[in-house]
Amino acid sequence: MKGVKMEINEFHINNILKDMEKKEYQGYLLAQFTNIHYISNYRPTSFAFCVIKEDPIIYASKMDMEIANKTSTIEVKEFTSFSDMLGELKKEGISNLAIEPSLVYSTYEKFKDSFNIKSETFIDAQRQIKTADEIDKIQKATQIAQKAFVDLDILNNTNPENIVALELDNLMRKYGANGSSFDTIVTSGSNSSLPHATPQDKQLEKPILIDWGAKYHGYCSDNTRTIVYTEKQNEICDIVAEAHDKAIKAIKPGLKCCEIDKVARDIISEYGYGDNYIHSTGHSVGLDIHEIPTFSTKDKTVIEKGMVITVEPGIYLEDNFGVRLEDTIAIEKNKGRIIGDLPLIIE
Missing domain, CATH: 3.90.230.10 (Creatinase/methionine aminopeptidase superfamily)
Incomplete structure (x- = not known):
C-alpha cells in the first residue's frame, strides 16, 4: 500500500515541480498540515515544514519523528532551528522560494530576508482534481x-x-x-x-x-x-x-x-x-x-x-x-x- 501512496505522492510532486520550473522557483515551502499530508501521507501533530524541490524534504518536530518516519513517503529530517534549516536550503542553491498563501506571517518573516519569496497556489491547483x-x-x-x-x-x-x-x-x-x-x-x-x-x-x-x-x-x-x-x-x-x-x-x-x-x-x-x-x-x-x-x-x-x-x-x-x-x-x-x-x- 505504501508503494501505491508513494507513486501518487510522486505524481503530485512532479506536477508541482513542473509548475515551479515555469516560474524559476527552486523550492516551495508548505506548513499547512493537510498540504503536507497530501504530499507525503504524513500528517503532523505538532509542526512541520515541507520543502518541495528536486529532492523533497520534511523538517518535523522531535515529538513527531516516529510517526513521520513510519508514514511519510518522502525524506524526513528533525527540525533543529530555523537558522539550520535556512542554511541547508541556501547551501542547495535555493534563491527563489514559493510559499503557500496560508503561511502565517510569523513564519514568513523567518524566510523573507534569505530568499526571493512569492505566494503561489501550485498545491491548491493540484488538489482540485481528486484521484x-x-x-x-x-x-x-x-x-x-x-x-x-x-x-x-x-x-x-x-x-x-x-x-x-x-x-x-x-x-x-x-x-x-x-x-x-x-x-x-x-x-x-x-x-x-x-x-x-x-x-x-x-x-x-x-x-x-x-x-x-x-x-x-x-x-x-x-x-x-x-x-x-x-x-x-x-x-x-x-x-x-x-x-x-x-x-x-x-x-x-x-x-x-x-x-x-x-x-x-x-x-x-x-x-x-x-x-x-x-x-x-x-x-x-x-x-x-x-x-x-x-x-x-x-x-x-x-x-x-x-x-x-x-x-x-x-x-x-x-x-x-x-x-x-x-x-x-x-x-x-x-x-x-x-x-x-x-x-x-x-x-
Missing part, C-alpha cells in the same frame, strides 16, 4: 455519515440540540469515522435562519436543520438536511430542492463554476427569495472541508472531471426559519454524480 482513491475515501466518509444520520432517527429524537449533535458525532465514530469534518450543526426553530448556528441546550423546535460530515482517512464528507413541518416551511423547502436538483443536473465539465451558482441562484430569485440566499452554492471537499474551486458568483474556474464539490442552496428568513439542502457531487466525464443515497426530503 480515484481520494474519491473512494470521500464516498466512504459519506456512507458513514449518512448511516449515522439514519440511525440517529431525528424524527423521533427528543434530546436537546447539543445532545443530538453529540449523538451524531458518536455514531459517526462508531461506524468508522476518524472524526467529524467540522463542528456538527444541529439547529432548529428561528435559529435555523443562521447558516452556521451553534447547537443549543434546548429542545428541538421546528424546522430542524442538520449540517454534518465524517472524516475517513483524512477525507471529509458534507451533507445538510432540513426537516420541515408547516405549509410555509414546505413551500420554501420545495424551492430549495428545485434549486438543488437543477443545479446538479446542470453540472458538466467545461462549464464555469459561476454558471452552476447562477442556476441555483436564478431559481431562488425567480420565487422572490434572492436576497435570502446569502452564501455561495457550494465548495470543494477533500482533506479540508472547504477547498477550491467553489460554486460562487465570482469563481470562473472551469469544471473538470475529478473535482468534488458540494451543492447547498438555502433560503434564510431572518428571525423566522431557514432551509438548506446539501449533497456532495463527484464530477464525472459528462455529469455530476451525487455521492451517497440519503433522500433529500426527510419525512
